[in-house]
Structures are given as structure tokens and as C-alpha cells.
Amino acid sequence: MNTPTLPAQTPTVQNRLLRALPGEVLSLMLPLLEEVPLAAGERVVTAGEPIPHAWFFESGLASVMLHTAERGSYETLVVGRDGMVSTALVLGVEHMPVDVEVRVPGTALRIGAGALRQMMVQSGVLREVLMRYVQVAMLWMSQMALSNRRHRIEERLAHWLLLATDRIDGSEIVMTHEALAQVLGTHRPGITVALHELERAQMIATRRGQITVIDRARLIRAAGESYGLAEAEYKRLIGPFA
Known part of the structure; x- marks a missing residue:
């Protein structure tokens, strides 16, 4: 797969992962995406609970938070319009031991977990873009741990x-x-x-x-x-x- 380019026909989509998709793939996803406002402090993923939706951020910021008994809570990943949550869904996992909380208010395009899985089956390009994001997210988490x-x-x-x-x-x-x-x-x-x-x-x-x-x-x-x-x-x- 070559590095994707931005589809010229979808200028209103701000999420970088969605903008990396070919226009024909994005056009199939758009009817499945619901724009949702995000308020500061809102939790979009709860640790240990099933993840019903994937969220592609258009604006604002969210923190992936890990809670520990000994060291308290700390952030493992910052997510904005560069990415999505939860990457667990990309890997076929239904829940994770982390919370995702909105830090800076904004909006996201939300898709049901089942619909995302079906789209990944239909589109190898979508699957590859999201897997590449998982790779980069792991690197971001490693850099944060180093810091x-x-x-x-x-x-x-x-x-x-x-x-x-x-x-x-x-x-x-x-x-x-x-x-x-x-x-x-x-x-x-x-x-x-x-x-x-x-x-x-x-x-x-x-x-x-x-x-x-x-x-x-x-x-x-x-x-x-x-x-x-x-x-x-x-x-x-x-x-x-x-």
C-alpha cells in the first residue's frame, strides 16, 4: 500500500485516518458515521466494559487513561483528529482495561463496533490504514512511557x-x-x-x-x-x- 492521499471530494472530514482513505471507501463509511458533540470530562470508553462504538475525532482531545492501585491514574495516549478510539476494536478485542476521557471539547464521527468490523472485512484499505494507526499508537505509548x-x-x-x-x-x-x-x-x-x-x-x-x-x-x-x-x-x- 502506498502512503494514502487526501480525497479531494471530502473536504469537510477533518479526521486524518478518514481523510487517508480512498474516496470510494470513505463514501461507503459516511452513511454509517454519526457526528456527536464531545464535552470535557465525558467518558467515551469505560474500562472493562464492552466498547459499543469507534470514535473518529474531528476536533477536541481525549486521553486514554490507565488506572493502577499503586501509582494512581496516568495517560498512555493522546487522541485527536489524528486518530480513533478504541484501537481494541481494530484488533478484534471487545473491551480494554482503560478509560477514554475527553479533555478538550469537540466533535467525533461515531460508528457502531459491528459496522466497523464489517467495513474492515469489506475494505482491505480501511483495515490496513487502521492497523497502521495501531502501530503508530503503540509507538506514541512507548515514547510516553519513556518520557x-x-x-x-x-x-x-x-x-x-x-x-x-x-x-x-x-x-x-x-x-x-x-x-x-x-x-x-x-x-x-x-x-x-x-x-x-x-x-x-x-x-x-x-x-x-x-x-x-x-x-x-x-x-x-x-x-x-x-x-x-x-x-x-x-x-x-x-x-x-x-
Whole structure:
């Protein structure tokens, strides 16, 4: 399979996986897709429960959250218009031990799990695009695990801000310190200190409930080796990332 290109006849679809499909495949999927608004804090997948739908994000951000008895909750993957949830459905799995929670409100195109499975049987191209996304998602999770283990909170925060702004329009993220602490698996005071450090270095600007990236190049350097590899792989395997 060659790297897909964007079908010119479907300009209103924003999800990058759907835009990577040939027009004839997407035209078969569109009647099965329901546009659904997403509110901050909404849970679209619940750990241990059957996954009734796949969600292709058009806007907004969601976190795949793993809950542990010893270390609390932490984020394993950020999903926006680059991807879909849950990848478990692509692999033929009906439930997973993770929650998926909306962080930044937006919209998604929702399809029933059974309908998605049927479409994957009918279309080898769809199956291959989604499997390629699973591959990249695993790489993103590996990079996040590396960052969580080896990097200071400031580096981890820089990494997360890059992931977020890759998936939204513009450079402003509306998110509380409490929500950031949850996704990074740390305490709120640590997030406040890290934000102040990045702001003092003139990488970001903050005001209550909002973060604006003002120097992306320096933020990339601050994130170090945790950022860039999966993004390049996405472009190679699937197509344009932003």
C-alpha cells in the first residue's frame, strides 16, 4: 500500500485516518458515521466494559487513561483528529482495561463496533490504514512511557503540550492545572511549577485555564527524545499529520 492521499471530494472530514482513505471507501463509511458533540470530562470508553462504538475525532482531545492501585491514574495516549478510539476494536478485542476521557471539547464521527468490523472485512484499505494507526499508537505509548520514566516534569509537560497542539487548531489549549496533573500522573503543585518554568523560558504563556504555545521550536528541544519519532512514522505510514 502506498502512503494514502487526501480525497479531494471530502473536504469537510477533518479526521486524518478518514481523510487517508480512498474516496470510494470513505463514501461507503459516511452513511454509517454519526457526528456527536464531545464535552470535557465525558467518558467515551469505560474500562472493562464492552466498547459499543469507534470514535473518529474531528476536533477536541481525549486521553486514554490507565488506572493502577499503586501509582494512581496516568495517560498512555493522546487522541485527536489524528486518530480513533478504541484501537481494541481494530484488533478484534471487545473491551480494554482503560478509560477514554475527553479533555478538550469537540466533535467525533461515531460508528457502531459491528459496522466497523464489517467495513474492515469489506475494505482491505480501511483495515490496513487502521492497523497502521495501531502501530503508530503503540509507538506514541512507548515514547510516553519513556518520557514518564526518564524525564523531569517540565520535559514531560513540554512533550504533552506538543502532542496537544499537533491535534487542535491554533496554539491555545484550554485546560486546568488539575486536568494536566491527572494526565501526567502528578500533583497539581508540580504542574504549576513546571508551567512557570516553561513560561519563564518564554516557551509558553499562561492565564487562568489556558496555555498558549509561543515558541514551538524551543518546546521541541525541551521535550527531547520523547517527541518526533512517532510523528515521522505517522507521516510515513498514513499521510499528512497536521
